[in-house]
Amino acid sequence: MTTFPTERAVRTTPEGLLWEPSARWVRGRRGEVTVVDSRHPVLVWEPGVPVPLYAFPREEVREDLLRPAKNPATGTHTGSRIFYDLELDGELQENAAWTFPASDLAGHIAFEWFGRVGRGLDHWYEEEEEIFIHPRDPHKRVDAIASGRHVRVEIDGTLVADTVRPVLLFETGLPTRFYIPREDVRLELLVPTDHHTGCPYKGTADYWSWRGGAAVPANIVWTYPDPLPAVGAVKDLLAFYNEAVDITVDGEGMERPVTPFTRALAEQTRP
Incomplete structure (x- = not known):
């Protein structure tokens, strides 16, 4: 059973990642199919990247749609070695998801945003509001x-x-x-x-x-x-x-x- 973090504080991993639990209800879709439905998302900032992304507990991800990546995109995310392709209705989205090596984020999966990199999930929602390109940073005004x-x-x-x-x-x-x-x-x-x-x-x-x-x-x-x-x-x-x-x-x-x-x-x- 996964223990979800509740304390609202930014933490640092040995790999240089910053992360913070979010209280927002987040969903990610590919077309009309909901791939992520999470009430326990985690915001992650990679070194040198000014905007955050989300990682989600595996229990809140449609893992049945993920396949081990045929051509892993190693080097694209901080220390990540495990990548997944997303297979949906016969279409394969290569390297649509990955896991971070940080022990703090064990059991979490992150996804690419189509609007930002041209692959991954193409519709994202925080609560009932659709959001675009990347998650909004709670520390930014x-x-x-x-x-x-x-x-x-x-x-x-x-x-x-x-x-x-x-x-x-x-x-x-x-x-x-x-x-x-x-x-x-x-x-x-x-x-x-x-x-x-x-x-x-x-x-x-x-x-x-x-x-x-x-x-x-x-x-x-x-x-x-x-x-x-x-x-x-x-x-x-x-x-x-x-x-x-x-x-x-x-x-x-x-x-x-x-x-x-x-x-x-x-x-x-x-x-």
Whole structure:
């Protein structure tokens, strides 16, 4: 019989994993089939990975759908050597699940999220709310606050946005993002793209690219047309990557921050 941890405290394993019991009811599905139905999930943070994932007691997993992996994805998760393929309706999802070597997590199975890596379970729910990309971190805040600051945005020396009614989005571990009303943005300098991203805190974003000829990353501007309720104040407002544009706030120029997005933006830069 498994003893489920109840104490709410982050613990560390010798392998460098951080983990914490969660009180949320979590379900994971592949299509219409529920593969995980857990009231005792554990949040796990791997070294060097900024977002958590879930691991679940075996008793709350459909192990009858798991097969020993034909081509184990060793090296993809901290110290893990046991991987499983998910077989469902004749379809095989390779390396959809795995176990961690940490003794603290013995008897638990973790799953990939399709929306994050392109394999694994494709629908996830906390209580009755569907969540996307990865679990939300209980130690992270995301606050969208209306402001009267004067914000100017330039791209390659050209003024693209000028507002005194931004919404500032404060997200733990990231620079402040300045969301600007469309009326205060020179939309003729931007072109919409078919790029979209998902965020478990904010929702699904649409993107624009810069029309100019400078070496500027693609998809440098985004908006949330239907944001999650917690950040509803940013609905239809436009934000720019601080990492790749020049932003002035109340007359003071901001340094371009180095973030997890910096490298990806550099790789997207087009002539």
